[in-house]
Amino acid sequence: MLPILPPIQAPLQVELERGVLTSGIAYWDVTDTTLEEKSSDSALGGEGTLAVGPGRTLLIKFGGLDRIVGKRKVTRARIVFQQLSGTTTILQGAGRMLAPWSEGPGRSLAATMLAPAPTDTKGPKPPVWASTWRERHAGRASWQQAGARGSGDSEAISTAISTNVNSLVEIDGLAAAVQRMADRPLENAGFQFRFDTAADLGSSQAREGRPRLILELEETASITVESPDLSVEGIAKGDGRYIATVHNVGGEEAQFGGGWSVDGRPVGDPISGQKLAPGAKTTFEIVRPAAAKDADPKTTPLRFSVAAAGDVNPRNDAAEAYESGNFVKVSLSSDAAAKLGRDPAGWIQGQLRAFNDVYLTQSRFSFAPDGARSRVAVSGVSVGEPEAGAVRLEGSDIEADLIADSRPFFRRLLTALGLPEAPKPAVSTVTPLTSVDMHPGIRGFGDTRDESQVPPRLAIPYEPYPDRLTDQNPPLASGLLAATDVALLNGIAPALPKIVAVRVFDSLGRTVPEQEIELLTLDGATSLGKFKTQSTGSAIVTRPFLTSPWETALVRATAHGETSYAYAKGWTLYDTLARGNRDLAFLDLHIDLPSTQIEKGVDLAKDRIVSDSAGKPAADLAAITDGNRETSVQLGAKRGDWIEIDLGRDRTVAEIRLTGKLPKKYRAVGYGTGQRPDDASPLLIEADSAWALTNRGTDGWIPYRTPPARVRYVRLIVDVDGGGSLSEITVTPGKVGN
Structure with missing residues (x-):
């Protein structure tokens, strides 16, 4: 995607980095690789690092420059690399690439785990079309001179100079080359750089420290029509x-x-x-x-x-x-x-x-x-x-x-490529719960996160609930095409796995054992099947309740007199099949069930004393418990800031509801009389409040059913910088021990 640039200033500076927002739009058109003489037939693209030094050539391309530069003139262009290891490395040579090349496929954990053992003693062949020291497109075309050193491979950039300060390698003097790449977009084959000592630089695939192209642009005279074009x-x-x-x-x-x-x-x-x-x-x-x-x-x-x-x-x-x-x-x-x-x-x-x-x-x-x-x-x-x-x-x-x-x-x-009409967010007449996808593609559905580093047998969380694996190393969402669409374009038949291992979780990510689950049509009129979870919170479903990637089933469960709903989407099962799970797939369902009977109509937080991490007077914080949604309190702007309600004595909490301009991420914990905050137990975790409000919210409120904790103090903790505001909090008790 390309950024929408603001009105011209003199000069306007634009910074391009793969996957990073520029003027509100993520930019993805960056490819890079290393050519290595010692591994002359190895394709080294798709790695998180770029190895440089003697016997190596670094290639990098920033695409879409014609539309980014527009009618402006490039007055300065520089690329900044993050050096990750090695001694200070100095630029030996720079060139504008004349011949097209390819970084090759990204690295996939599934491909590594499922790949057969190599039988060729010479090692695996490079992927077709990927660049190596010998070939610019493996199996198709060679470099004029190995390592892209030929005059037909690249043209020297005599103005390029480099500095290395605080592990940042900056290559300046690239304005003329970038201008030509913008003026002739189909000739843009990027750059090559050679360095004098061995070092590792961050690649465009790195989680952080990716290469950045920094441009300075100035307005030029408009094109006259009184010329050939x-x-x-x-x-x-x-x-x-x-x-x-x-x-x-x-x-x-x-x-x-x-x-x-x-x-x-x-x-x-x-x-x-x-x-x-x-x-x-x-x-x-x-x-x-x-x-x-x-x-x-x-x-x-x-x-x-x-x-x-x-x-x-x-x-x-x-x-x-x-x-x-x-x-x-x-x-x-x-x-x-x-x-x-x-x-x-x-x-x-x-x-x-x-x-x-x-x-x-x-x-x-x-x-x-x-x-x-x-x-x-x-x-x-x-x-x-x-x-x-x-x-x-x-x-x-x-x-x-x-x-x-x-x-x-x-x-x-x-x-035109043959994709069927995209599924729309499911709407049920039984529940106000909606089903807007968390990371949709350009057709408005599905998931665009690259899960290449997730083991293929593990389920991908499609909703923002706690998940140990992806919380530590979250897959990056592109916002481009959904996995479902790419699988269809690549010829994977639109079937669903034969057997589904369903795991049911609550909002804290804990399994829900011994729970009956029913799947229904969206209008709730027809049952598609029932199952009951085992003590592990899981169940094996052999009868297909969905038959197409475009279908969605309503999920219903009842506990302690309360019925909760969720959605099971066919496209998530198809994506699981595309990842190699044709016979057995995992499906995770999150259902916000109460842990005890809810004493409706009672608000334990009403007019209670409030404190916060900034030490504000209680009177300044009372707006969140005054019963008036028109008043609010500004939350702390730093991760870890908190606001706390004293319920007066230990109570069994069953539900918490929040409303306001909430931060994206937060959590609530509770602790009892005589306990310290360090002893607090979790009550709720929110990873994406905007998604929760859209999909689970009711009249501006986000409800959370809590575990059966007996607490006196309820502390809401901000989990992301930037802050937000809280208009009201309600705390509803369970009907035991109060």
Whole structure:
């Protein structure tokens, strides 16, 4: 995804880092790897570190620079690496890469655990298309000189200088190279760097300390239409031929040449001495042998590019297709075309690069370590009435800021690739409980977290409840394509596991033993099956209660006179199957059941004494127990700050409810008379209050059923910096021992 930049300042500084928010949008288009002479046939991309030093070449690419830079001029560009180990390392050489390369697939724990023992004494072969010391695309294309040292592999950047301060390696003097990468996006193959001593740097896959590209930009004069401006609108496919359409969207005649290339190398006869009048179009063809039917589309890139004297906008001078990929037409309404200006096809090609290079490539999971296999090319663009079979864009689909990713366009491209309609959040007439997903993809459902480092047999928590494994090392959510969509695009049949091991937990993450669970249709009218948990809180379900990834069942359980609900979603089971669990899958259900009978209508916190970690007077804190939701108290802004209610004497607490502008994460603990806060026991844990309010909240309140604790003091602790406010807290007792 690309950031929406604020209005220009002089100069404007933009910082790009994989997976980090920039102006509210996460940026993902970063790839990197190390080429190592001693491991000349090993692909080293996808690791958390980049090893540098003698006999090694570091490659890194920041994509999407054309839309980030926009019409601005790059006045300064520098890359900052975090040095993780080794002595101070100094830059020996820098270059702008001329030949495309690939970091290869990400590292997957499942692939490592399930991989067969190697039989070749020479070691495993590198993944096809990944870069090694010998090859820029393993099994397909070699470097001109091993280690990417050839003149056709890279071009030296004489202005590059480096400093190493406080373990930060900064390489400056890259402005001209970045400007060219922005001006010619399909030629952007990134950088290479060589260092004099052995060291480890953080890679774009690291959990922290990832490489950063820092740009300083200045406004430039707008492009004049009284000049030639060639736009390669698209590449069509038919009968072994590929046809590129070139349109002069400028105001003067263009004199130009050009040609075709495959994987960065010229093919066919070059084109020269061509002329094209303003507003005119022409086409160029090439005949290619048929690609293998099972070829991975990313390994079959075909490009057509032109170069015209005086062309004012080189960014639209090339288009790319994939010989074994998909080809679509795009139909624009007149309103959409008007918003896009004189070169709608240029905007479409820019969006298409983001879709192919980011949304398809960077949506990575254990079963798809290099993302979705699909690739898409636009074969033509029409304006006016809808065209049968074409991807349609209306004016309302076009963002006001044209550099922003067009998710409506991307969703329609996914439909054109054959994905079925996405499931909508389940709505039941039985309960106000909703089912909005925690980390949805661009189609509004599913999970975008890369769980590659989670053992395949373990369940992934799809709701923000306590989980020891992922709490310590949480998978990173991309916000790109959901795992379900990537699995479907990669040809995994939409089936569900044959047997499901269901584990039932309460809101604290404790198992719920000996509990009867019923699964129903969303209207509650039809039972899909019942089971009872064992003493471990789990049950084996052999009768399928869901038959499709697009189905959702309502889960119902009753304890101490209270009925609670949850949802079981088919897509979570399909994702589990995609991770390799075809016969047996784990499904975790969280149900907020009471531990004792609730004494409704009683509020133990009403008008009780309140204190906090800042030592404020009790009168200043009384708003949270005065019964008035219009008043509130500001919570501490630091993690660990707390606010506490004295219930007057030890009571058995059954339920706590909170309302206000709550921090994202918090917890509540309780302790009795004569005890210290260090002796407190947990009452509730919240990992995402916004999600809880949306999915479990009622009229602005978030309820929590607590374990059967007998306490006098209830302490709410902030678990994230930034603070928040609490308008009201209610504490309801259980009907025993009070």
